[in-house]
Amino acid sequence: MARDIKQADYARLLQFRVGLRKFIHWSESEARAAGITPAQQQLLLAIKGHDDDQGPSIGQIANYLFLKHHSVVGLADRAEEVGLIERLGDPMDHRVVRLRVTSKGERILDKLTSSTLDELGRVGGQLDRLWKGIDTPPPYTTLGLRSTPAQARAKKAPAKRTAAKKRTAKKAGSRR
Numbered sequence: 001m002a003r004d005i006k007q008a009d010y011a012r013l014l015q016f017r018v019g020l021r022k023f024i025h026w027s028e029s030e031a032r033a034a035g036i037t038p039a040q041q042q043l044l045l046a047i048k049g050h051d052d053d054q055g056p057s058i059g060q061i062a063n064y065l066f067l068k069h070h071s072v073v074g075l076a077d078r079a080e081e082v083g084l085i086e087r088l089g090d091p092m093d094h095r096v097v098r099l100r101v102t103s104k105g106e107r108i109l110d111k112l113t114s115s116t117l118d119e120l121g122r123v124g125g126q127l128d129r130l131w132k133g134i135d136t137p138p139p140y141t142t143l144g145l146r147s148t149p150a151q152a153r154a155k156k157a158p159a160k161r162t163a164a165k166k167r168t169a170k171k172a173g174s175r176r
Helices: 008-035 038-049 057-066 071-081 102-131 151-174
Strands: 085-089 099-100
Touching: 008 038, 038 057, 038 071, 038 085, 038 099, 038 102, 057 071, 057 099, 071 085, 071 151, 099 102
Parallel strands: none
Antiparallel strands: 085 099
C-alpha cells in the first residue's frame, strides 16, 4: 500500500535523523572523554541493561548490538583487557559464557548514563515531536533479530530459485 508522502514528511524525517545523529555523535564524544570507545559503552550498557542476574551471553549481546558473535567476542576481549568487564561460566551450561560489568566499568557507565539521561531530557522532547506520526519500527528491531527483512529476503531468494528449478525439471521429466 503506497503512502501519500509530502515534502513536509521528508523534512520531518530529515530533522529526526539529524537529531538522532547529533545525539549519537554527542554520546560517542562523551564515551571517548570518559576513556572508553563508543562500542565499549554500548557493550557495558547491553550487559548492565540485561535483565538476568547471571548476565547476558555473548549471543544475547550480539543480538542487542546487531553484531556477529565473533565481533562481540573481540569487543569483549578488548573490554576485559582494560578491566571493564569479566567473563563468567554459566553454572548450568558450561558452553555458555556470561558477561558482567566490573566495578571500574560500573563507575564509567554510571557517569555516562547520568549525562546521557540529562541530555535525553534536554533533547527528548524535540525528538519525540519529530517521531510522532512516523510509523513504528519494523518488527525485526523489536524481536532481537540480527537481519532486516531485506536481508532475510536476499537469503531466501537463492532457495526459491532452486525450488523453482526443481519444479520446472520435475514437470519437464513428467512430460517425457
